[in-house]
Amino acid sequence: MNEKPEQDIGVLVMDAAAMQRAxxxxxxEIVERNPDLGSIILAGIPTRGNDLAQRIASLIAEIEKExxxxxxxxxSMHRDDVGTRAELPVVRASRLPLPLENRTVIIVDDVLYxxxxxxxxxxxxxxxxxxxxxxxxxxxxxxxxxxxIRPDYIGxxxxxxxxxxxxxxxxxxDQEEGVWLIxx
Amino acid sequence: MNARWARKDxxxxxxxxxxxxxxxxxTADAFKxxxxxxxxxxxxxxxxxxVNFFIEPSTRTRTSFELAAYRLSAxxxxxxxxxxxxxxxxxxxxxxxxxxxxxxxxxxxxxxSPGSALFLAQRLKTSVINAGDGAHEHPTQALLDLYxxxxxxxxxANLHVVIIGDILFSRVARSNIFGLTKLGAxxxxxxxxxxxxxxFETLGVTVSHRIDxxxxxxxxxxxxxIQHERQRKEYFPGISEYTRLFGLxxxxxxxxxxDCLIMHPGPINRGIEIDSExxxxxxxxxxxxxxxxxxxxxxxLYLCGGIAT
Numbered sequence: 001m002n003e004k005p006e007q008d009i010g011v012l013v014m015d016a017a018a019m020q021r022a023x024x025x026x027x028x029e030i031v032e033r034n035p036d037l038g039s040i041i042l043a044g045i046p047t048r049g050n051d052l053a054q055r056i057a058s059l060i061a062e063i064e065k066e067x068x069x070x071x072x073x074x075x076s077m078h079r080d081d082v083g084t085r086a087e088l089p090v091v092r093a094s095r096l097p098l099p100l101e102n103r104t105v106i107i108v109d110d111v112l113y114x115x116x117x118x119x120x121x122x123x124x125x126x127x128x129x130x131x132x133x134x135x136x137x138x139x140x141x142x143x144x145x146x147x148x149i150r151p152d153y154i155g156x157x158x159x160x161x162x163x164x165x166x167x168x169x170x171x172x173x174d175q176e177e178g179v180w181l182i183x184x
Numbered sequence: 185m186n187a188r189w190a191r192k193d194x195x196x197x198x199x200x201x202x203x204x205x206x207x208x209x210x211t212a213d214a215f216k217x218x219x220x221x222x223x224x225x226x227x228x229x230x231x232x233x234x235v236n237f238f239i240e241p242s243t244r245t246r247t248s249f250e251l252a253a254y255r256l257s258a259x260x261x262x263x264x265x266x267x268x269x270x271x272x273x274x275x276x277x278x279x280x281x282x283x284x285x286x287x288x289x290x291x292x293x294x295x296x297s298p299g300s301a302l303f304l305a306q307r308l309k310t311s312v313i314n315a316g317d318g319a320h321e322h323p324t325q326a327l328l329d330l331y332x333x334x335x336x337x338x339x340x341a342n343l344h345v346v347i348i349g350d351i352l353f354s355r356v357a358r359s360n361i362f363g364l365t366k367l368g369a370x371x372x373x374x375x376x377x378x379x380x381x382x383x384f385e386t387l388g389v390t391v392s393h394r395i396d397x398x399x400x401x402x403x404x405x406x407x408x409x410i411q412h413e414r415q416r417k418e419y420f421p422g423i424s425e426y427t428r429l430f431g432l433x434x435x436x437x438x439x440x441x442x443d444c445l446i447m448h449p450g451p452i453n454r455g456i457e458i459d460s461e462x463x464x465x466x467x468x469x470x471x472x473x474x475x476x477x478x479x480x481x482x483x484x485l486y487l488c489g490g491i492a493t
Contacts, residue, residue: 074214077228077256077486087188088490090210093217127223 010167010182014156019139019178022155023052026137027059029153030106037064039132040104041097043071045121048110051170052139056108071096073107075120100129106152110168112138115149140179142166189487193305193312196321197362205363208483209331215486216479218255229256229489232289236262237280238315239295244450244474245315245325249292252481258290258489280304290489293317311488319353324484325449326359328477330367332469333404335476336445341368346398348374348430349408349457351384352419356449357408361387372398375430378419395430399439406447407432407457427456434461445469 014022034040037060044053050072057068073096076089096105107121118136125134137153142160156179160166163184171177189207197205218226234253238246246262253260263283276295283291290311293301298320305312316322333340345364351357351373361384364371371389373380382391392398399405410426420426427433432446437459440446446458446468454460463470 077214077218077226080227087190088487090207091214091486092210093214095217123227127218127221127226129222 010165010180012178013158013181014140014179016171016177019155022139023055024059026139026153026155027056027063030056030137031060031064033135033152034104037066037068039102040106041069041071041100041131042106042108042137043073043096043121043125045107045109045117046072046074046092048168048170048173049108051173052110052137053108055170056137069097071105073121073124075117075124078120078123080116080120094124094128096125096128098128100125100131102132104133104135105131106135106137108137110138111140111142111166112136112149112151112154113142113144113166115145115147118149119147139168140166189491192488192491193301193314194323194484194488195301195305195312195314197323197326197359197366198321200323200362200366202366205327205330205366208327208480208487209334211483211487212327212331212476212479215255215482216476218482219475219479225255225257227257228486229253229258229289232256232258232489233287234258234260234290234292234485234489235283235288236260236292236315237283237294238263239265239276239293240316241265242294242315244477245294245322246292248474248477249313249315249324249481249485252478252485253290255478256482256485256489258485261288276300276304277307280308280310284308284310290485313484313488316355319355319358321359321362322355323359324477324481325356326363327484328473328480329356329360329406329447329449330363331476331480332447332473333369333445335472336469337403340364343369343403344372344401345369345404345406346372346374346402347406347408348395348432349379350411351375351380351408353379353411354408360406361389365389372402374398376419376421376426396436396439399436400441402440402444404445404447405432405440406449407452408449409451410453410457423456431456432458432462434459437462437465437467440467443467447473449473 042053044050074092076091135152139155165182167180292313294315298318301314
């Protein structure tokens, strides 16, 4: 555990400025595809997805001068690997503005990988009601999908190997903002 | 919060750390939210089997565990004393081993012998949840009491919690004493000297036999049911005398602070340990306890039943 040198923070693949541009582009695409902004809910998956959802919401508010509804979807109680992990993830409450009928929920996560988290999020959302549609936004798509799930908004496609790690830093929460690829 | 859950069993609050107790309470927060959803069910324990093994009668605890398991998508089997082979002379261990052979994942046990949950936990791979073992512990009841106080008061540190009634025979009192003192609350036990002996002070609590002296300073009053079924004559002054000396009558309730919470684990004996007006009054959180019990039991089942064994 301790033999790995601390300086291995990986290769910077997206700096703070590029990240801000990517989030701004996602905000524009959301505005373009959803003429009725009052009906959308940006629902972040804790913890970094949550931070990114707030960032995108404030960017949309800046562009369109319209406040955007926010939500949180904690997927840990909807995962399909309970009972196979030695340590359980900490479960937290989900919060979505209700009712969901006739609204568009946009799931926001930092890294899209196997798609299992998104599947759990789809499950969680459907237990709150039946939104008109659900869309998916992710800052990084690193590939290796195990389920038929496809993002609607993507910041950057990043080819990775399954052993790699992708770390997303967000200003205010982490030391530095940006995306790093740590080779496995 | 850095605590991680690594126990397959929940036997009592005595052995839990403050971090573990807080982890259960915070996990219960998340599961309480599930009760507000349109579909009040999550797949967290899908495919797991829970056995409610109640050798002593219970409706509310058993039903609460049952509903908690359904909300987590587990399958539930209920076995009570009269329907089990214990009446045919099978030992507790053999019955439990048979349940394990059926691949039950979680065993919720209510039994009249102190230590029965521990006995099975040490012998079975199944998760064992103590739902009351004699006069020893009833951890989920105490956890839901802690949860309800925390929900109303924010923090338990330095709160003055008064537990009134039959402490000697009460597993609810014992589990509450362990939990409350760990979380920093000040605890006073009140009741007749036969049922509240001074020995309890070794657990870090105060013992009093005069209810009127204690009530004005209480932040929470937890009334225990007078347990007719466990009561022996020599311990007990008689129902009407008990009510006169220790019952929370509406006159006595006037001594309480306006924001003092009134709790009771149920079932309540109206007119004995508590007057109806008080039980149904604005300070009563008795029904909140029932609602919160469901969330707390979901959290406990999720934590104990969810880890890899």
